[in-house]
Amino acid sequence: MAKIVFKHPESLKENIFHYCPGCGHSIVHRLVAEVIDEMGIRGITIGVPPAGCAVLAYNYFDVDMIEALHGRGPAMATAIKRCLPDRVVFSYQGDGDLAAIGIAESFHAANRGENFSVIFINNAVYGMTGGQMAPTTMLNQRSTTTPAGRKQSVDGYPVKVSEIFSRLDGAAYVERCAVSSPAGVNKTKKAIRKAFQCQLDGLGFSLVEVLSLCPTNWKLSSVDSCKYIDEVMSKVFPPGVYKDLTGKTGKTAEARP
Amino acid sequence: MNKVLMSGNNVIGEAAIRAGCRFYAGYPITPQNELTEYMAEHMRNAEGGIFIQSESEVAAINMIAGASAAGVRVMTSSSGPGISLKQEGISSMAAQELPGIIVNIMRGGPGLGNILPSQGDYFQATRGGGHGDYRTIVFAPGSGQELADLTMDAFDLADKYRTPAMILADGMMGQMMEPVIFKKPKPRQYPEKFMLRGAGGGKSKFIRGLLLDPVDSEAHNWKLARKYEVISENETRFEEHRLDDAKLVIVAYGTAARIAKGAIKRLRSHDMKIGLFRPITLWPFPEMRLRTLSATVKNFLVFEMSTGQMLEDVRLALQGYADIEFHGRPGGAVPTPAELANVIARVYEQKD
């Protein structure tokens, strides 16, 4: 009998993604769904999609979901997880959502060591609203609101979320990945699994930053977008494990009743 | 049940916990800090009680929205600037049909204003406050006892209609000490099907916010509008005080109504036939009752601790069938009953 090597994840509905061809959101959705399937946690998972290109994520994930206002996912996720501590809760956020308008909610959820996971899509632009500058837009990168490229003198520097959040005592696990290659995709999936395990183990806040393609607003082909991640983005936002307390025992388990 | 002497802020907190509120998030702001502190202290002893001092009012409202979706009774509280920050979240709770209680202990505004009692947030409270076509149920308690009763009722109505409800009081109500009796709360009636707690073995659910399809979006708006109509028909509350022979009726709510009662007592002892109409729900506004009154009473005086906000609702209610005078004290000014009595007497004598 033939062995099934590839199938539609059960935690993903049959609906067709509205994402642009080559969009990183599609890849990450699939990875999250696969992890949910493999961990057998579909029935206890609650997701909080953002305002951003992933705003309709509830049409795709076959788990309970509530859409948050722009940037406020971590506040909602905090409350849901506190009320239902035995559920797996994740917020799914873009870079504008997490690092601009919602930086306070994200920062403080991490700092409190809230026991949920953030899937953070860093595509260096505001995808949904048409390619404006994001907090993660790189110096000299063009966007519709930095037509001559991002200038440090007026726009400041790209915000390095993993570096910053890993410094917070409440963060238990922070890793930055990239979905620009098969190896990167596999790594991202492992990281998502680790983040969910981290919350099942009650260790505290976990965040997986994903360098993610936005071919539409980068005005690049999918292939060139992958190259762009590998050759440009990864230099500014180096992938890697920024914090990992998952191996340590006893840590913060007592902090969360 | 025994009477207890408590400050208004604490009464709201105690009533909420007794009503089964098990999630509170808030951010310090005067004059409502005692309520936040009360929740910090007493949620600890309530089974399953969760208290979070949030990083902002924005976070607080989104936290209660999340907890509400999870199926818990929720409350947040603030004042002036903090309530303004919550508006996007309140609009979203109305849209997502999430029950929850927002307490506004009004202070002087606009802007940072001051920390004195005021009624300048009437428009914000009764017109929805945030963006979009929605309403919130707004209770305006007039005593410690009403703070207790209406807080409990607000939880029931928020659940019944799956919509946020507001307790609109002010710094004076929050601070004042009065004896209250806490009634026995009704058991909660809120179906599990509205709660988001994980799909288990069944179908997954979602609560969305964005309705891109105009057909969906219009239908959702009309659905909400029909709900607000039902609320208007069934949940309007008001008090009538010494109206039977009144020639002049004061219309006032909350602290202003308390002051008006003091003034009316004085004036009645001088044989002036003055009564009080006190809206208890500001939305829905007791419009019909007020209009009916205009068949027998031709002179009204609206008194507010603002430059005249409820005044507009009184005008809409009376539709020109009666004369309306206005007296307002904005920005944290609180007149004594004696001062107000002078104003009322002047109007009364002009009309007499």
Ligand SMILES: Cc1ncc(C[n+]2csc(CCOP(=O)(O)OP(=O)(O)O)c2C)c(N)n1
């Ligand atoms: C309060 C508020 N301000 C602005 C918006 C408009 N808005 C929606 S998504 C978005 C930016 C999304 O960018 P990002 O978070 O990076 O997500 P992406 O679309 O790139 O995945 C903005 C500005 C909004 N929905 N709410």
Ligand code: SF4
């Ligand atoms: S705009 Fe960018 S992020 Fe949004 S769906 Fe298209 S490719 Fe994806």
Ligand SMILES: [Mg+2]
């Ligand atoms: Mg983005």
